[in-house]
Amino acid sequence: MTHFEEKALASSPIHPVCWFRKVDDTFVILRKDQDSTSLLQHLNTENPRIKFTMETENGNKLPFVDVLVSRDPCNNKIETAVYRKPTHSDQYIHFNSNHPPKIKPGVTSTLTRRAKNICSSNDDIQQELSHLQHVFTNFNQYPYNLVKRTISTTLQDNPKLTKQESAPIRITIPYIGKTCHQISRLLKHQAGIDTIFSGSPTLRTILQANGRNLPFSMQPPKRVIYKINCECGDSYIGETSRPVDTRIKEHKSSTAKVDSKSALSTINKNSPVITSCSTNSKSCQPQTRTSQKGNCWKQPKSGATNL
Incomplete structure (x- = not known):
């Protein structure tokens, strides 16, 4: 794809101000006197197997992946905020789901860090954090204090802690609840073995029609x-x-x-x-x-x- 871009842009009669690509999505800025339709037609004539479609800004706003790019027509300043599709359900890992405890605040921390990296203004950051707090406490049943503490800790610029040296032996066990933590502590203290929890099969992995054998299906006998x-x-x-x-x-x-x-x-x-x-x-x-x-x-x- 990089070779295609370099060849297409070198032969294009229109030279964009900027060209940024993420996998198969491309963000392009043109000058007012440049025709975006002409650039699109030129790209679609370069390779018969590669065809582009185009979406232009609407109301001085244009979404790109998970970023909403806004343009101020007065000073042509660009601002960014978190973008969600209209069909987004705000459903994440439910607090009562059978997942290791570290994963649940990790989801909140990841989304908080995304808001911190994407939003260009403090107002957009506060609006996004308020949205996350509402979504996790009301839709996914997370405790209010846990969500607030996780967001506050993530926003702090704490130095990275030195990762502890892992044990020479590490095993993976399926996570089934509190029993796993008891087994993990016993293995750590008495045998010096680190444990990693793996997730159980979900409805999505069980109810699939891709022709693959399910993990619990009867396998052909061996030996x-x-x-x-x-x-x-x-x-x-x-x-x-x-x-x-x-x-x-x-x-x-x-x-x-x-x-x-x-x-x-x-x-x-x-x-x-x-x-x-x-x-x-x-x-x-x-x-x-x-x-x-x-x-x-x-x-x-x-x-x-x-x-």
Whole structure:
């Protein structure tokens, strides 16, 4: 994209006063005698796969990402404030949600720091902080004193504290409430182990239709001895430490291609009696049983094959 910009601006008959881009959003300032439509048409002729759209200021205001840029027509001074889309619901992590306690004030602190960095006037900062305090206490049920204390601490220019040296061993455990804090303290004091809390699956991650396996879904068994029955009456016995579904798919692919990657394919190729029997047959259903370490992993009997 940088190469495209440099090439397009170098050949453009209109040279903007400034050109700032954030991913796929671009903020451009033109002089009054420059036509923005001509610049847009020039950009859209540079590459047939890259097309631009344009939004001009309305009432001397123009949103750019999460910043509302305002222009004073009297002195052409630019001011900035926090911008939210009209559809924004002001719903953040609810105080009663099952999240580690440090995350909740962290959300308030992050939004406070954003207001401090974006707003160019004290009036806009105070208006944004009042909005945050109202949103967190009324819509997300945060305690008033917690929100006020977090905002006050974030606005202070305190020097950064030196980060404590972490333990040599660090583990991650799912956060399930107060029990996690008890486990964390025990591991820290008695074993010198640091713990990190991970979030639990949310409705958004559970109710999704992207074709991925859910974390709690039944996974194919591993470390098994499996049996494939053919319609001719013969059977094939194999052993694998990988997911059995993966190995069965490999058998089917090798049998269809008649290659040497599967012992089953080799047998079918060399034996005219079994040539018509392959894993593509509907009657070839694998039968599996989970194997444990020990006697179950002895050398297979005659006719079985290690895969």
